Amino acid sequence: MKKIRTRIAPSPTGTPHIGTAYISLLNYYFARINNGKVILRIEDTDSKRSKSKFENKILELLHWLGIQWHEGPDIGGKFGPYRQSERNNLYNKYVEKLIKVGKVFKCYRTSEELEKLRKCKVDKTLKEKDLQLDYKELKFRKKHNWPYVIRLKVPNKGKCVFYDVLRGSITMNWDQIDSQVLIKSDGTPTYHLANVVDDYLMGITNVIRGEEWITSTPKHKLLYDYFGWKQPEFCHLPLLRNPDKSKLSKRKQNNSIEFYRKMGYLPQTIINYLGSLGGVKTTKWYRKNTNMKTKVDIKSISLGGPIFDLDKLSWLNGIYIRSMKNETLIQVMYEWAKDYIHKILPTIKPRIKILTDIIHLSEQVFYGLPKLKKEDFKVIALKKKLQIKVLKHLWLQLEYIEKWDKQNILYKVKQVSNQLQMKMKTIIAPIFIAINGRLISTSVINTIVILGKDITRIRIKQAIKLIGGITLKHENK
RNA sequence: GUCCCUUUCGUCUAGUGGUUAAGACACUGCUCUUUCACGGCAGUAACAUGAGUUCAAUUCUCAUAGGGGACACCA
Structure with missing residues (x-):
């Protein structure tokens, strides 16, 4: 039997997400229980966002x-490079092959035209015939070196059947599959091309990825067929969901792995919890299995998208914490707090008289979410409505920051003050309560810098909710 | 809108052609404890709906409804 090779293929376009951890984990375990290898490949074909x-x-x-x-950009391996941006020459070589056998075509359409064309079609699917330009126009665009893309030729009729390990065979009509761009106008490949070529070249036997890829699998199957390559086994995992059942989104900050680390969840908690969302069959599993060596059967994963339940995660974390030896726990606590201690020290040092002052002065960086009540905001002279406004503006301002440092954050806070035409002194009060949990404490800007984006924004969100603001309109955009 | 995937307590999961449908989180009560937490005990709570197959369906088939996803020169 061929040796199992799976791949973890994240795209470096944002902070790593709990969904990435989930898919990575299952790739890792599937390889491990089958004595296979795991390849880490960086899918950075989107040069703008990577x-x-x-x-x-x-x-x-x-x-x-x-x-x-076992192989990856950081450790190398026989099948490198493991960053797609470093493999562009390879892809061109394979596109040449497709051009030779006539399975692709050049397309000179502009994005405005594409938009129009899609509007005209009910199913929004663009095929080669929909994209054709009349002869004169085509000649003109060619002559004047208009930018073009290379697209995949897709059958117009018939059915595409492919096999998914978890769901059995899945059938789609070819007329629903559009002529996917394989090479962008800047000459670089899209995900679809790079992914198939790399999976082949890297000898991937099992593609374990998120369910969002099911609908593009026919395109991938077509590429394997055109190249004359054997397909890997496809396994599409159900998507993790938010409590509102929507897809666990990259936009929702509190789903970044780093957020959970900062909040004080242990890696084994996250790993075991994610593993429990489907792959694990035993009932008393949590207490008994602190690592997932046993009982993982990827084929038994439940197909309903599981909701990522923070309560249960916290409970599990408690189980692990309490089962640790004291020395180990002290080590873990110190590791977790060390960073905060180092960062807060310069701020509190001028205020320390006796050592016992330390806790009170620095506690704001240690609690993940301050335990606030509605009443805590009533001490501020500013009206409720305006407090909410301040915090909402701050939330938006903090969404996009190039570098999370004091200067930038201060600038953003000043922006809020300008936007609302209110003095710094006025707007800073609700921010103090929301972030530091009280009015009299060290610089709130400094706290924000130390906490980082994830924790800061969840505190702002909590505050808005407490004061009585209903929703953050821009939260999920 | 078009296509694809999906459906067991509020949530995560077991399970079965005949079961008192199981466990965990959460919730409630009791207990332990100076309080709280932890622990222990107990309780509330689910097979989406309709039709078919069958002696029998939560389990098999089909339809409907709900939920999710995809429909980019993003991955």
Whole structure:
């Protein structure tokens, strides 16, 4: 039997997400229980959004969770490079092949035209014939070197059947599948091309990925067929959901892995909880299995998208914490607090008279969510409505910051003050309560810097909710 | 809108052609404890609906409804 090879293929376009952890975990375990290998491949074909700082974070946090790989950009391997942006020459070579056999075509359409064309079609599916330009126009655009993309030729009729390990065969009509762009106008590949070529070249036997890929699998199958390659086994995992049942979104900040680390969840909690969302069959499993060596059967995963339940996660974390030896726990506590201690020290040092002052001065960086009540905001002279307004504006301002440092954050807070035409002194009070949990304490800007984006924003959100603001309109955009 | 996936307590999961449908989180009560928490005990609570197959369906089939996803020169 061929040796199992799976891949973890994150895209470095944002801070790593709990969904990434889930998919990575199952790839890791599937390889492990089958004595196979795991490949980590960075899918950075989107050059505009990919950032190396995100790649670093992804590697760091997967390591933190204890997920391991045998080949990857950080450790190398026989099938490298493991960053798609470093493999562009390869893809071109394979596109040449497709051009030779006539399975792709050049498309000179502009994005405005595409938009119009899609509007005209009920199913929004664009095929080769929909994209055709009349002869004159085509000649003109070619002559004047208009930018073009290379698209996949897709059958117009018939059915595409492919096999999913969890669901059996899935059938789709070819007329529903559009002529996917394989090479963008800048000459770089799209995900679909790079992914198939790399999975083939890297000898991936099992593609374990999220359910959102099911509908593009026919395109991938077509590529395998055109190249004459054997398909890997496809396994589409159900998507993790928010309590409102929507897909666990990258936009919702509190789903970043780092958020859970900062809040004080242990890596084994996250790993075991994620594992429990489907793959694990025993009932008394939580207490008995602190690692997932046993009883994982990927084929038994439940197909309803599970809701990521914070209550249960916290309960599990408690189980692990209480089962630790004191020395170990002290170590864990120190590791967790160390960063905060180092960062808060310069701020509190001028205020310390006796050592016992320390706790009171620095507690705001240690509680994940301050335990606030509605009444806590009533001490502020500012009207309720305006408090909410201030916090909502701050929420928005803090969403996009290039670098999370004092200067930028201060600038954003000043923006809020300008926007609302209110003095700093006025707007800062509700921010103090929301973030620091009280009015008299160290600089709130400083706290925000130390806490980082995830924790800061969840505190603001909590405050808005407490004061009585209903929703954050821009929360999920 | 079109297509695809999906459906067991509020949530995560077991399970079965004939079961008192199981466990865990959450919730409630009791207990332990100086309080709280932890622990222990107990309780509330589910097979989406309709039709078919069958002696029998939560389990098999089909339809309907709910939920989710995809429909980009993003992954």
